[in-house]
Amino acid sequence: MALFESYERRINQIIPVLEQYGMKSLEEADQLCKDKGIDVKEIVKSIQPICFENALWAYTLGAAIAIKKGATAAADAAEAIGEGIQAFCIPGSVADQRKVGIGHGNLAAMLLREETTCFAFLAGHESFAAAEGAIGIARSANRVRKEPLRVILNGLGKDAAYIISRINGFTYVETEFDYYTGKLNILEEKPFSKGDKAKVKCYGADDVMEGVAIMHHENVGVSITGNSTNPTRFQHPVAGTYKKECLEQGKKFFSVASGGGTGRTLHPDNMAAGPASYGMTDTMGRMHSDAQFAGSSSVPAHVEMMGLIGMGNNPMVGATVSVAVAIEEGCR
Numbered sequence: 454m455a456l457f458e459s460y461e462r463r464i465n466q467i468i469p470v471l472e473q474y475g476m477k478s479l480e481e482a483d484q485l486c487k488d489k490g491i492d493v494k495e496i497v498k499s500i501q502p503i504c505f506e507n508a509l510w511a512y513t514l515g516a517a518i519a520i521k522k523g524a525t526a527a528a529d530a531a532e533a534i535g536e537g538i539q540a541f542c543i544p545g546s547v548a549d550q551r552k553v554g555i556g557h558g559n560l561a562a563m564l565l566r567e568e569t570t571c572f573a574f575l576a577g578h579e580s581f582a583a584a585e586g587a588i589g590i591a592r593s594a595n596r597v598r599k600e601p602l603r604v605i606l607n608g609l610g611k612d613a614a615y616i617i618s619r620i621n622g623f624t625y626v627e628t629e630f631d632y633y634t635g636k637l638n639i640l641e642e643k644p645f646s647k648g649d650k651a652k653v654k655c656y657g658a659d660d661v662m663e664g665v666a667i668m669h670h671e672n673v674g675v676s677i678t679g680n681s682t683n684p685t686r687f688q689h690p691v692a693g694t695y696k697k698e699c700l701e702q703g704k705k706f707f708s709v710a711s712g713g714g715t716g717r718t719l720h721p722d723n724m725a726a727g728p729a730s731y732g733m734t735d736t737m738g739r740m741h742s743d744a745q746f747a748g749s750s751s752v753p754a755h756v757e758m759m760g761l762i763g764m765g766n767n768p769m770v771g772a773t774v775s776v777a778v779a780i781e782e783g784c785r
Contacts, residue, residue, distance in 0.1 A: 457507035458763060462543045467514065470540040474521040479510055482517035489520060489783045496779060497764075497772045500589075504753050505763020508772075511541040515558070516776050525784040527597045531561035531777040538762060538773075546760020548747040553761050556709070556744025560675065561773035563707045564594050564602060569674035571603045575664075575688045576679030586767045588649050593775045596782070606655040607667050607676075609687040614657025622646030623653040630663035637666040664691035665698065677709040678738065689737035696741045710738025710745040711766065 455461070456479060467479070476482050486493050493516045494509040501508075515537025519530035535558015542549040563569050572587060591602045608614060611627065618625035624644040630637055644651040654671075658664040664687060668676070673695070678688040692708050699706040738745050748756035751765035764772065 457510050458505050467540050483513050485517045491779050496775050500772045501768035508762040508764040511538045511762045519780050527777040527781040528562040528565040530780040532558045543760035548759045548761035551745045553747045563675045571671045571673045573673040573676040574606045575676040576608050590771050604653045609683045611657035614655045618655040619645050622650035623655040624651050626654050626656050637670050661690045665694045668695040675707045684734040693741040708742045710742035
């Protein structure tokens with residue numbers, strides 16, 4: 454019986470990677486991790502219990518690569534884990550073309566490095582649920598970070614930001630952008646709970662200019678654009694403009710374009726969307742992103758259909774961070 458889903462379509466890419474790092478089989482990679490006291494499969498399953506077997510083995514390979522490379526820092530381990538995920542991508546698939554595995558490794562590495570102080574969900578506020586996952590990601594990353602990673606939501610509409618903050622217990626930040634001076638004024642910060650949820654700041658912008666100003670105000674180092682609501686009128690223009698201005702200022706900014714989006718075929722903001730084309734949202738994501746996901750933020754089967762592994766993209770970020778942290782802690 455095959456070890457994992459679509460075994461025949463993946464194994465020819467996996468074997469050369471195993472050989473490159475002096476391993477004969479995935480079982481050997483698994484044993485290498487266990488010898489270090491790291492139960493990779495248990496970590497991954499704890500984050501998304503419905504993930505596919507190929508996800509468990511991809512992370513096992515990635516962790517083994519990190520160990521073989523002698524990675525002792527979580528950020529370095531994360532990059533190595535990305536190599537393992539990439540090896541599992543089906544040749545010619547969307548995931549393979551976009552190098553999504555490498556992108557996931559690089560994203561997790563950025564979240565683990567001290568130079569990244571703020572992680573933003575740049576969205577039409579449909580990604581408030583993803584912020585729940587971000588809390589867990591930050592909690593894992595903070596086990597090896599000296600300074601805690603901050604998490605914000607930056608979306609279109611102040612009323613929407615207020616409502617989402619109130620429902621989820623986030624802190625609503627009311628802003629006013631001065632179009633004459635280009636200054637962002639903070640009018641009020643209103644927490645709707647205590648603890649980890651209140652640490653998530655939720656901003657509502659009136660337009661792209663204010664959205665970019667919010668990014669600068671929080672010194673965002675990594676962002677993920679949502680694709681369900683307002684992608685062409687807000688989040689992709691904000692990410693692209695902020696990226697340009699960061700380059701001009703010599704600031705480092707890692708931009709991630711999400712690969713899914715339930716609204717792609719449901720409203721006119723997703724121009725030309727359909728079965729054969731992801732349309733304008735996909736094109737705009739390619740223009741500013743350092744990494745572009747493929748498939749759903751949460752549904753394993755949809756991500757697997759893109760040629761990646763069977764695990765939602767958001768849980769995948771959490772899994773990469775958590776396994777990388779386990780490797781660093783195992784080296785202490």
